[in-house]
Amino acid sequence: MGNTVVIANDHGAVHTKNELTAHLIARGYQVTNLGVDDPTSVDYPDMAAAACTEFFKGDYAFGIVCCGTGIGISIAANKIEGIRCALPQNIFAARMAKEHNNVNFLAFGGRIDYPESITAMLDAYMDAEFQGGRHADRVQKIMDLEG
Ligand code: RB5
Numbered sequence: 001m002g003n004t005v006v007i008a009n010d011h012g013a014v015h016t017k018n019e020l021t022a023h024l025i026a027r028g029y030q031v032t033n034l035g036v037d038d039p040t041s042v043d044y045p046d047m048a049a050a051a052c053t054e055f056f057k058g059d060y061a062f063g064i065v066c067c068g069t070g071i072g073i074s075i076a077a078n079k080i081e082g083i084r085c086a087l088p089q090n091i092f093a094a095r096m097a098k099e100h101n102n103v104n105f106l107a108f109g110g111r112i113d114y115p116e117s118i119t120a121m122l123d124a125y126m127d128a129e130f131q132g133g134r135h136a137d138r139v140q141k142i143m144d145l146e147g
Pocket of ligand 1: 010011012044067069070071072073137
């Protein structure tokens with residue numbers, strides 16, 4: 001696993017993308033930014049597709065997608081084969097997204113008032129370890145649903 005993260009966002013989450021990117025760089029990661037950097041309206045499924053396609057091309061640690069709520073772009077990301085994208089609501093859920101679900105993408109909402117900082121949520125995910133065992137069996141059952 002590399003030390004680069006791919007990130008994409010729509011117009012509803014430019015500041016969120018920037019905050020997460022700055023945090024990743026401070027932690028020593030490189031970031032491939034495929035999102036918009038101004039308020040120009042774009043379609044979040046296109047942003048999800050760009051990030052997820054790029055994820056499988058490179059040696060990425062994981063990916064991040066952001067839109068106004070995080071809902072639409074996480075739904076879109078999860079339509080792409082091989083992607084498991086979580087939309088954590090707090091630090092605990094972000095940690096569980098790695099420990100139990102071993103997700104390869106996180107989603108955040110730029111227009112959501114989170115109870116804890118999104119950088120702390122990102123840290124919780126990055127600092128956690130997948131627990132394997134029964135959770136690996138369950139993750140495999142998720143992937144088997146792709147058919
Ligand atoms: C865009 O207006 C908005 O719908 C999008 O950012 C996201 O919230 C969709 O789920």
